[in-house]
Amino acid sequence: MKKKREGKTTSKIFDDHDHGMCFDDAIEQIENYFLKKNLQFTPLRRKVFEILIRDHKPLGAYEILEALGRDGFSSSPPIAYRVLDFLMEHGFVHKIQGLNAFIACSHPNHSHSPAFVICRKCEKVAEIDEKKSGISFASPNIKNFEVEKTTVEMTGVCTTCSSAATI
Template sequence: MPDPHDCPGCAAPDLAFAAHDHAHCAHDALNRAEALTAATGARMTPVRRRVLEILLEEHKALGAYDVLSRLAQEGFGNQPPVAYRALEFLVDQGLAHRIQRLNAFTACAHMGEDHAPAFLICRGCHSVAEAAATAARAAVETEAARAGFHVERTTIEALGLCPACQVQA
């Protein structure tokens, strides 16, 4: 199976904000998601697959109601649980991430990998890139351990401007 990370614009945060041919890596990511869910015995239903396809269309985080609107237009239903259940499944399976600051969701750039992402969120165009934050997570865990605290999950979200929006500013 092709590695979705072959598309440098999709996996590398320094290129995620740059124009690139995103179609092939989105297709490969869908194939990877299908394989990962099959390997764990999880079921990729048509609604779940379509929600992931929607998230993979561009490097932006989408709210549940944005996803629901698209699903409703395509005949998948218009009740909020339809979108929320699919998004929850994708997050639980490691195929998507929830961006707390935006109350939105984005496809995971490193499906199937144990990783510590930091989300680079452009306040201008609302694009989101996933950057490695292993060192930052380790630093938080070290400080937490000194306080006797066990970290179960860390989310790092950085707000700023992507290169294109910096030029426009």
């Protein structure tokens, strides 16, 4: 029996979800954004984003290059880095410092401080929506210090992995 957890901060990524729809939504969002901003959604930019949204797993730069190669794009590391920088600049990709890897943003189109929960077993990463969770990651009150950027990365085990372990 599967229990559905109802929590404010539950991410659909760790729930069963229609990933086809999730994937299409993400592509549609980025397409619309590029169109609106008059930016070119080049085949390489599209492919890098597709690779990152494919299964919600963070990928290192080297893995992205490998995936590009498999899909018939022979990119040199500097070009791939430029594409990643570009996607990060526009908020569609985040870097997970702890894993030295990149992940597609789950809710682009608004500025936010990303917070991640990382399953150390299946290596899936979910991004927590700051607004929905009600946790403010961006403006912690620290004496004599002005926070400019916050990166929150929480490591643990997702329910799928923890229930698999008990079988």
